[in-house]
Amino acid sequence: MAKHSREKNCSSSVSDSSVDRSRRRFLGATAGASLAALVPASASVAASGETVTIVHDTHFHGRFRNAQEYDLNIARYYTVVEDVLDDTENSLFLGNGDDIAPSMLGLEYEGEHMIEALNYMDVDAVGVGNHEYDFGADVATTRFEESGFPWLVANLLDDTGAPVPGTERWTTLEAGGLTVGVFGLVSTNFHSLTDYPAEWQVLGYVEGAQEAVDALRADGADVVVCASHVSTGVHDTLAAEVDGLDAIVGSHSGIAYDEPEIVDGTVVSEFGDEFAHVGSITLDADGDLVDWRRVDLIPENWSPTDAVDEYEQITARETADIEEDPTLVDLTEKWQGELDERLGQPFFESETDLNGTFDNYAVETGFGNLITDAMATIGDTADVEVDVAVQNGGGIRGGYYEAGPITGAQVMETLPFPNEIEVVELTGQQLVDYLEGAIRPHPSEDYGTQPAIQVSGVSYEWWGHDDETWIDNVFVGGEPVDPEETYYMANNDYVVGNDDILSQAETVLESGQFQGPYVLDVLEEWGTVAPERENRMIRVDEDVGAGSVAREDGKITITAPFPESGTAVVEDSFRAVIRTGDDLAVESVAEGDDTVEVVFDAEALCELVSSVENPVLRVFGGYDPDEEYWGYGFELPTSSGYDYFKLKSSVDAAAVLESGEGADDDDGQNGDGGDGDGEDQNGDQDDGENQDGDDEDTDVSSEKEEDGMPGFGPLAALAGGAGGTYLYSRVRGADDEESDRA
Template identity: 60%
Template sequence: KTFEAGDLTVGIFGLVSRNFHSLTDYPQEWQVLDYVEGSQEAVDALREEGADVVVLASHVSTGIHYTLAEAVEGLDAIVGSHSGVVFDEPDIVGDTVISEFGDEFDHVGAITLDADGELVDWERTDLLLPEWDPEPAVDEYDEISVRYTDDIEEDETLADIADSWSAELEAELGQTAFESEVELDATFDNYAVETNWGNLMTDTMRSVGEIGDIEVDIAAQNAGGIRGDSTHGPGEIPGTAVMDILPFPNEIEVVEVTGEQVRDYLESEVRSHPADQFGAQPAIQVSGVSYEWSGHADDVWVDNVFVGGEPIDEEATYYLAHNDYSIGNSDILSEGELVLESGQFQGPYLLDQLEEKDTVAPERENRMIRVDEEVAAATVANDAETITLTIDVPPGAAEIAEDSFRAVIRTGDDLEATGASSDGETVDVTFNADELVALADQVDEPVLRLFGEYEPDQDAWDYEFEVPSSDGYDRFKLKADVSTSAVLGEESDGDESADEGADDDGDAAADDGGDADTGGADADDDETDADDGLPGFGPLTALGGGAAGTYLYARQRSGDDAASEQVGNDGPDA
């Protein structure tokens, strides 16, 4: 589209993620073009219409913006983003201005271009709640100003609409739905780490199998579907909280997939270090399955995958519950057999189930364990009162976090070390002997592993930013296998190597994980279609999420259970 601005003709076009068909209601005949190809066609068409300046209004990721700026001729400026990134000032790449001032209505940005498309001026206004502190950039740039939301004059028309929605929402969902003994973490940490909300949510999703009289083995939830970036509790949790976290009209479905497909899906969801904004992430929450994962540049893997605490059988089949959006957009899960269409939206279904629980106290349970470097198996020294596990210091470590070590078995049960010390080359980790023996003897073939943390040596990791950069991680993680028989005193003298542990196919990031060639991917190369930004619901959009919650809740309450359709009823092989 073109429009006149003074004596100039300005051309503007939009760009969205290539999976737009699954995000909203567009005609199915619309074609999906390559980002660069489609943008170049749009720029050329606008120039032919007489545009003096061409601007892209974007909803794709930051990394793609840099690719477009370098590859598309005649593109003067890119504004907006899918990634939720907030620039301190616009960036200029070649002849293109890139300006990203966040999402969630927390910031308002403006740029001024001349007739040649050159940046003349810019400004950014940060909209803050009264209790928020300004960002440091406010003091560094004259172009950045602050406005507090309580100083902004209210629009009476919009206020009336919001009040009406709020009253309806409060009437339907404002009462206490359940109580939590702990704070529930529904922040964007759900992209990066296992959270207690993620565990509560996915555990509850598995009960959907009762609708079709099947037992669901695994449940998963994409982190992008957990909204609000909020915490709730401890104490009374209203229904509005659940619907703010899960506002989308996504239905829970169950597919039958092989163990190999489960492993492939878990690995496909891992996001490696694409840029300093988000870092490596597992990007999902899970129930019924646990695994180790690593996400460094092109070295992405999962290992030690257990279902119900047992090693996954890649030839067996499992029932996996997920939302229909994620199943439909996964090349792996969409190949599974659909065995249950529950007819249940996630938000209302979880709300109903949590109301029945009355009180909850979810914890983190070692379901997803990050591994940045794996070192050789621990040697074991056992005396009457203590057991000492000795491991090498990882090549990529600058300093060992001596208070971070724990032993974990395949069921997720763990034991904290009583102490640790390092001489710079090795680490001695001590445990109470009786307690470690009890942990190792808890189940047959427990797959005993030692995990700890360390400050990474920035020079050893070939990234153009400091690591770790992901929310939820202050340090890198190390792993070593531990011989169960040595811990139990069943090995002969000198035979102290690990007799079990990581699968051979998952050790891609082992001892050389800290070498310089384990490089970080540059942001310019990030052309993934995944939900790599963290757009959520800011203070000015919360009512929109609440309204969605009211709609879904009302639809769920008025729905007929008969709408649930069981597609298949054969049990899984495992």
């Protein structure tokens, strides 16, 4: 192919393993500065010397098309890539990994299909991502060896200190008169992300990057670029501490910048993943940014982003107007056609919308409940009674599917990993410890606090702030958890093998069943489903204490203290909940000077409370957080599925039942957290709520409007489908954490 000819001169080196010496830091003075002040006019700079244009960000997840928007596909994406490459004299095409998996196609073909496509696309080099190893090191090595381009990772070494099989640590590429050095970086917590050999070594980000830069400079590189598969927040550290690094392209986070950033002189550029954006940067011989471009691919039912109007370097192209590359169309049919025929038909029907997006990290979803309910039936195959089923949020990778017929492909895209369902035996205390340990607490500007799992058979309140977590009111099958009792939990073998608690538990069932196919079989058998939110995970940001009870004119008013950490309550968000998860929406809410008065229909509330013994009655509601009180230094709430924070007030259920017409707090009806109120076992919050009203908290059909996208920040992206293809740009974050199965 003659579109952008170049020569490849590859070299590699090794280093002893060491600990990660990277540290957190604040942005330098140039970070976030206007590009107008930092970048000269491209024409004048280009005329003064050689430049190289780098088209970057693949991150295909093993897909040939978006899980929901079939017009957004690899055949159109590559047409735009070629257009960008052809518009520049000296150009390179770099990938940043996670190209082999996770997806339905990846699960079916273990990445073989993607190598054929990437070889045709003539990619110059790809940084290794964690999902290249979803099917084990042997499969990954085979795929690397089948590739007509180098896979790069500088900070991952085998047990002898050599580059991991099939890869190089760095390489040099020729573009016009410039030698461009390229190296890859992958997440340092790789052993918990996918199926790497346990004995492989990992170097710290700064150590691995500095060694690569030094070697590439010694090899004569004029410009040095990192094809990154580490989290966005790590880039600040790399820019500050690695000498001689000109640019960082791509990331583990799948973020699309509205413009590149310059951090301590290093260009940082991220243009998303999958097929929604094609981005490029142009550098001069000194590694300085000369120009940049971003093309947004817009399906028929999408609208261009505001950034299209704000930046002359960003353009939008309708997918209907982009000609598909014919070879990639043929490859899609070759690899996708059989699966479409087999799984493209409806397998069951849902009466509610199914949310399979990354919302499953942050909030209880109807689809998460459905998946875990199906997983809980695995015990029926071996006469094992499963008490609890759990699915990690990162293992749910689908789109948002409207109520109606649901295809097999939609379920398989939602559960694309080669994970088998297992059942382990836990004590009640171990179960509580596991649930608490799964929570991701604030501060996190990227993600916000998250429970990070979906559950069946168990409900609890959860809290996560100031790098601490706790849970409270844990019920298994609606009954208080017994710390000494034995419980059986269904989970997937990836989580079981990597969790400190579950990996030490006794395995009572190895089902041999992959999650996707098994769940699909169960749902096909069920035929028609209508999953809803059921208060299985209840977020709490502040426990305000006991609420008092008064009854008058057929109404019961519960008066609770006003949250110290809030500025105003969200009136339509309050509801009463009992231990079974049944709830009742509020009729009205009023703020006092130091109190919140929540009014319910008396008959309905009494019916709710009397439906079970010891109902553990609580009132939950939303409030606007006080930024100064929390002191996180970024705007709250982050867009992790919530528009506000949540309060909890415990209520004496006996006081509700005994309240007479016209009774008030002085008649002995005050709630104090006892008498069936269910005192806190640890304390925490609600995940299954919407942002607009309690009466919709269990309405899955409202999830699409109410739930934000975890990991996005205030300018959250609109989900374009599974695996992180997003139309709108996410705000770049400053958090170094990696997400499981991200």
